[in-house]
Amino acid sequence: MNSDAVKVGIDRAPHRSLFKALGLTDREINKPLIGIVNSFNEFVPGHMHLRQIAEAVKAGVRENGGTPLEFSTIGVCDGIAMGHVGMHFSLASRELITDSIEIMARAHAVDALVFIPSCDKIVPGMLMAAMRLNLPSIVVSGGPMLPGRHEGKNVDFITVYEGVGKVYSGQESQEWLQGLEQNACPTCGSCAGMFTANSMNCLTEVIGMALPGNGTIPAVYSERIRLAKETGYQVMNLLRDNIRPRDIVTSTSIRNGVAADMALGCSTNTILHLPAIAFEGEIEFDLAEINAISDRTPQICKLSPAVNGHYLVEVNEAGGISAVLKSLLDAGLIDGSGMTVSGSTMAERLSSAVVKNPSVIRPLTDPYSAKGGLCVLFGNLAPEGAVIKVGALANRDIVFEGAAKVYDGEDLAAEAIRSGVIKEGDVVIIRYEGPKGGPGMREMLGPTATLAGMGLDSSVALLTDGRFSGGSRGLSIGHISPEAALGGEIAFVENGDMVRIDLEKRTIDWLLPESEKAERRNSFDPKKGLEKVYKVAGRTGYLGRYVQFAQSANKGAAFRTVKEE
Known part of the structure; x- marks a missing residue:
């Protein structure tokens, strides 16, 4: 279906009258209708300037023969939502963003879409909508903040x-x-380091859904406005050439995204969002494959929050994501054959890319590490996987064994850290923070950052079935699956139990005799933890519905599909 469904023929005279009520001329109505999905609001610094970006996009659409029509989505600022009840809604907002875009695009029969996100959940939410709708689509973000x-x-x-x-x-x-x-935060834009927002904006460029520069051109540069105009212009070419998201985002481009993720040392949250994007596009995503890609992909950028890390503006000056990808392409670490929104293959798009500053984007012969910046741990504590940002560690070959201190929720753990209860050598376990048990899989920047500020980030391990901010560093291991609320092994750990983490072997194990584990499983009350869920989510609000549909973290916490009877 295209916009002819709402504007062509005698039967559509009432529809055309409504378009004219908007001030559209017959010429404008007769052109393709392009949905401009703008996540502007006055709460989020990464989004406060998106009206200007949207106007630039519209100018590009009009210049190339289209009629732009803007609509909005919600957008949560993770920083402002952090550390209180608001963080329960952050990840949960991703699915709501996807659904609301689907509703607007289908209800008004748009011909193509331009997505304007900036921050954490908005970027993947929009990409998920692009995959679901499969209309000609392109993304332009608001750009990173300056440090x-x-x-x-x-x-x-x-x-x-x-x-x-x-x-x-x-x-x-x-x-x-x-x-x-x-x-600390001097300009508009998504926070300055390689946190989740900038990670996802860079990976949007990598998987082919945005023009070069999307991930790194600072929000306050006029170049960002020019990029927005070019984006609006290019969506019309995609429409004419019938190039759609599922032509661009494939298993190959997703693997390219993971490889770039490893080279850049992105947020652990990318390993939550890439599976969800793949799920919407009906693309298989095997969590175990991440380690194979990490093993062969050196980390050639070290960005904040890593100690002494660079910022996105420095990557931009060093040649941007294109320069990183060109290094990987020349070494055979990514596949350049896939289509991009530029209307060319990735290899063609990268033909003139060069690294301008090898101290920011290192050569593959002199990487920060021979392996990638993220890895997935498996073991009896996380049989379906757990994720750690090893690229932010000073030592990547840590073997850590310690006694568990167990907390049913972030708030209790945060208080223990602040009050000095947590000591060097402890394994802090925060559970009932997964997609269902949280509910909403809260980010836990407070505990990790407080540990880092106390100098304990490398001597205390923090394990959770929840997740961490892209700004977290240290021995922070999240996404432990299955989560406690689903009866995962993390639910049965008690204070004093020994836990062993081996980053070289990529294992995470609970050191307890199997007979005692079995005894604890048999005495487990499956209702434990649900009191918090109902207290936070209620039974009628959005979180209450979210709990019913959200899948495990190893499946990206994407909503399960409704089963046919």
């Missing part, structure tokens, strides 16, 4: 969170922290 400066050093949003830990540990004063918060 701030404080006491002669580059700082960002995560620096403030880690500063909280320094105040709690007595290393810094509250006055120092106030100065830091004044300077």
Whole structure:
């Protein structure tokens, strides 16, 4: 179906009258109708400038023969939602974004779509909608924030969170922290490091759904406006050539995305969103394949939140994501045969890309690490997998064994960390924070950043069936599957149990005799933890419905499909 369904023929005279009520001329109505999906709001710094980006997109659409019609989506700022009930809604908003776009596009019979996201869940939510609808589509984000400066050093949003830990540990004063918060986030845009938003905007470029520069051109640069105009222009070419998202996003381009993820050291949340995008496109995604890709893909960028990491603006100046991809392509680490929204193959698009600063984008012969920035751990504590951002660790070959301190929820664990209960060598387990048990799989930036600020990020392991912010670092292992609420092994661990993590072997094991494990399983109350779910989610609100449909983290927490009778 295209827009002729709402504008052509005698029967559509009433429809045309409504378009004319919008001020559209017959010429505009007769052109293709292009949906401009804008996630602007006044809560999110990454989205506060998206009206300007949308106007630039519209200009490009009009220049190339289309009629742009804008509509909005919701967008949650993870930073503002962090550490309170709001974080239950962050991941859950992704599916709502996807559904709302589907409703608007189908109800109004648009011919093509331009997506304008910026931050964490909005980017994958829009990509999931693109895969579901399979209309000619293209993405242009709002771009990354510039880093701030404080006491002669580059700082960002995560620096403030880690500063909280320094105040709690007595290393810094509250006055120092106030100065830091004044300077950490100096511009609009998605937070300056390789956190989840910028990770997903870079990977959108990698999988072929955005023009070069989408992931790295800073939000405040005029080049970002020019990119938006080119994006609006290009969507019309995609429409004429009938190039659709499922022609671009394939198993090959998803693997390219994982390879780039490894080279860049992206957020662990990418391993939540890529499976969900693949799920919408009916593409098989095997979590175990991530380790195989990581084994052969060196990490050639080290970006904040890694210690002494670079920022996205520096990657942009060094040649951008295209330069990273060209290095991988020349080494045979990605496949350049796939189509992109540029209307050319990835190899053709990268033909002139060069690395301009080898200290930011290192040569493959001198990587930060011979293996990629993320890995998946398996073992009896996580039989369906768990994820860690090894690229943010100073030592990637850690074997860590310690006694568990178990907390049923983030709030109890955060209080234990702040009060000094957690000591060097502990294994902190935070459970009932998965997609169902959370509900909503909250990010836990507070606990990880506080540990980092206290200097415990490499000497305390933090394990959860929830997830971490893209700004987290240290021995932070998330997405443990199955989650506690589904009776996963993490539900049966008790204080004092020994846990062993071997990053070289990529294992995570609960060291307890099998007979005792079986006894605990037999005495397990499946209703444990549900009290929190019902208290937070209620039984009639959106979270209550979300709990019914969200799948496990190893499936991207995507909604399960409705089974046919």
